[in-house]
Amino acid sequence: MTDYKMRPVEGTIHFDGAQATKGFNFNKMCFSFNNEDARQAFLADPEAYMEKFKLSEEFKQALRDKDLNKLLELGGSIYYMAKLAGIFGWNMQVIGGMQSGRTTEEFQAYLDSQGRGKTTNG
Amino acid sequence: MTDYKMRPVEGTIHFDGAQATKGFNFNKMCFSFNNEDARQAFLADPEAYMEKFKLSEEFKQALRDKDLNKLLELGGSIYYMAKLAGIFGWNMQVIGGMQSGRTTEEFQAYLDSQGRGKTTNG
Amino acid sequence: MAKIIGGITTSHIPAIGVAIDKGLEDTPYYRDLFAIYPPIREWLNEEKPDIAVLFYNDHGLEMWLDKKPTFAIGCAPEYENADEGWGIKPIPPVTGETELSWHIVNHLIENDFDPTVCQDIKVDHGATVPMTLLWPNHTYQGIKVIPVSINCERHPMPKPSRSYAFGKAIGDAIRCWEKDAKVVVLGTGGLSHQLDGPRAGILNGDFDNYCMDKLVSDPQELCKFSNVDLIEKGGAQMVELAMWLAMRGALGEGIPEERLRNYVSPISNTGVGVQLLIPKD
Amino acid sequence: MAKIIGGITTSHIPAIGVAIDKGLEDTPYYRDLFAIYPPIREWLNEEKPDIAVLFYNDHGLEMWLDKKPTFAIGCAPEYENADEGWGIKPIPPVTGETELSWHIVNHLIENDFDPTVCQDIKVDHGATVPMTLLWPNHTYQGIKVIPVSINCERHPMPKPSRSYAFGKAIGDAIRCWEKDAKVVVLGTGGLSHQLDGPRAGILNGDFDNYCMDKLVSDPQELCKFSNVDLIEKGGAQMVELAMWLAMRGALGEGIPEERLRNYVSPISNTGVGVQLLIPKD
Ligand SMILES: [Fe+3]
Ligand SMILES: [Fe+3]
Known part of the structure; x- marks a missing residue:
């Protein structure tokens, strides 16, 4: 018998079958944001738009709160959630900061602290 | 080196990659016939409907002629073409006859000649 | 642990669905065919499986050429069906079983199968x-x-040996699922028929019965066929044997008991086989 | 006969596309990164490949959870792209090569891979x-x-070893295509990055360079990793190494020449590696 449970990694929620099942409606809503009209419809009336995709109250509240970690925990996939960036004017450093409890500047500094100086070129 | 050409079978056009490429627009049109409104739109104005799906003149003429073998030869897939049955009121014995050069009755007799008597039950 | 209690093969031709809709089961044309279902239903009523793993092929409703899977497995809580264009009546949705679905998907990926995973499909x-x-x-x-679908429309289609191996991996996955559940496996479609072209209407009852024999006793023999071999022997849609082989693969290596068999030809344009197989413990 | 003349790895992060749109290539932030592309373009200009086989992963434009392929291969004459929701500009469509696509699909199915075959997708x-x-x-x-896409979004994802084997089969298919054509193989994505969760922002330059070393000399070492191993070492999106492994698989068994390498970190949230590999004849 094989154990298919993925080994946990701290600070990471594996987007697996269980998560994908829980988050389906939410991810479907975010998937719709590939379309500009959909983004405008959401911005015009977020509550109605969330209702249209049958989001649970937990999902609705997490999105009202822009609580990205909560959305991940509930079953959000970062690939579809990234489309929220277009709606709210975030970039990946903003999102990174929001999730890791840093300001955008702190997040940028964290990135730089790990990377810069390791450039190999040629 | 492997030869991927499928062995020919008489009276049969293998629906392979080359056929699927040639027949894409036609099959896409037939795929649309899963929808009742689409079937009605086709019936109301077949020429406009074929044009909308950018069918080649060869495909258009074969469909005007209801020449099923020609449609297969051009790249039609029987799975999507079967949806024409709903539009034209054919069943599978009618279609079988049309393709094998038989009346529907002859086609039914051909089927029966091969099958009946081979029943095993229990 | 989950247990596979049986495998059932059956045709899925639309004509049968229409015959049921119209109440034609007891007419001369259909009587011999429908005779087999009451004893199978009786077995199902006695055994009461919790879950059915259903091998089928999509005929141009959901698995369109835009993105056509070789193997696709449903992971949805529910599956709708829909208008297919020629008059079969849609029925209320079938219920899914997401937990076992994902368990199977995990097992398939672990064992080097490459399924398309479907959280929202119509069957x-x-x-x-x-x-x-x-x-x-x-x-x-x-x-x-x-629902587990196998491409039987556009070549290249999975080799018969691959469909068998795919079914075998699914059977292994079911048997290592930690929940108590009784599972029945359904192989649908077939047997000999050809819908398209000048050769439309070919049937091969001898080959159909050979396939049913070997499916029980020695499915490896059937795995030696290429899809063109099957087309030559039983017509272009004989390739639907893929689903029978997948079902048989799921039953495992031992020779199952063949509890029931029926073969009637032609129904519509098809040689229609039905079998009930009980795996040995 | 067709010939694979080289393999190129490169990041595909949107920030780079935006930087090009805005003409930021020569700013301090981007200069080191963009320095590598002129020599690669020079090599491309000299070698003039006819066809590019491009391994990528879809990020939620076309391969939606409804029917998510493990591996998908394009067989279309043309591929559109589109609005992805956060501001990258669509570009005119890329041109396909249906004949080689189908040849590859035939070879994959013959060798027990189960791709989803795509005649109409956006990239x-x-x-x-x-x-x-x-x-x-x-x-x-x-x-x-x-375009050949690999699921890097939802677990289970293909094992690194499977992606390598998949690429290898595609390489074999290219090499047995009877047409004269020069083919370049592109492995895109990676390297270390994590976009999601409290651990967002992790980078691992040492591991990235280790991967680039082994990709050349001993890709089997990388095939020993599970996807969780990669996530631990390089973040949740380190799994995009799948495309690099597929590219390397396509180059064949021998150790290629590493003609060029570049590594800059961070660009956006990512450790960005670029390599040009020339297979030995
Ligand atoms: Fe069928
Ligand atoms: Fe990416």
């Missing part, structure tokens, strides 16, 4: 006709279903 | 950013492209 008559035949009057809604 | 930045980087100013329209 066509390939799935709904067998459900209606085996669990009539909407009783199918009492069983959870995992 | 996302995973494919368009590399095309724009390597063939700027719309010159990518002069090369035929076969």
